[in-house]
Amino acid sequence: VLVVSIGGNDVAMLPMPCTILAMAGLLLLPTSCVEHGCSLCTVPLDDCCCGCGASVASCFCACPPCLGYFAHLFKTRVEYYLRALTSRTKPRKILVCMIYYPGEAPTPSWAGGALGAMGYNKDPAKLQTFIRKTFTDATSKIRIPGTQVIPVPLFNVLDGKRTADYVARVEPSAQGGRVMAEFLLDLIHQSTNTNNNEVVVTMDKVPTAPQTSYMQDRR
Structure with a gap:
């Protein structure tokens, strides 16, 4: 089993100029536009121009256009990464995680500036809507031939x-890490008897909290 969490720091920690512009465009829109927007497809090529190639071209396939940029970042580019990572040995399952919501309380943080710039301190719902939308339009559509891909919405358990x-x-924290670990183990256990290529996790099926206590049982 391979568990992958990738892409979050490309937005929050060291974003490329095109990523900054795409995020700024989304943050200027009403939350409802992000929630009800649509990304029809992405350019089926990896990006070799610091986000300013195929990712930008994918904006023409979405409304609002900025959704296409992030659909390419979190779907197509992640697919290329996973195919390269598993080119020699295919795991039976790949759990692809969508990032959790940042904490809503304005406690001290090295990421406080980035969260403030994204308006999270005043209106966390907008960024949270974007994370959910990206999970639906990008992470949930990832496919890797020869293995079962399970999209994981970590924001269901670390909800801010x-x-x-x-x-x-x-x-x-240690507490939050344990909650995530139990959630992942739940999903692995639930998918044991499914077909090898079936994607089993969707927004309406995934539990909102761990159903068992595997971490405690493993002591």
Whole structure:
């Protein structure tokens, strides 16, 4: 089993200029435009121009256009990464994680400037809507031939409400890490008897909290 969480720091920590412009475009829109927007497809090529090639071209396939940029970033580019990573040995399952919500409480954080710039301190719902939308339009559509891909919405368990789940708002605490680990183990267990290529996790099927206590059982 391979668990992958990738792409979040490309937005929050060291974004490329085109990523900054795409995020700024989304943040200027009403939340409803992001929620009800549509990304029809992405350019089926990896990006070799620091986000300013195929990712930007994918904007022509979405409304609002900026959704296409992030659909390419979190779907097509992640697919290329996973295909290269598993080119020699295919795992039976790949769990592809969508990032969790940052903590909503304005506690001290090294990421405070980035969160403030994205308007998270005043209106966390907008960024949270974007994360959910990206999960639906990008992460949930990832396919890797020869293995079962399970999209994982970590925001279902780290929802930004419980400050004790976080360190510096953007890192999981020991408590938050345990919640995530149990959630992942739940999904692995639930998918054991499914077909090899079936994607089993969708927004309306995934539990909102761990159903078992595997971490405790493994002591």
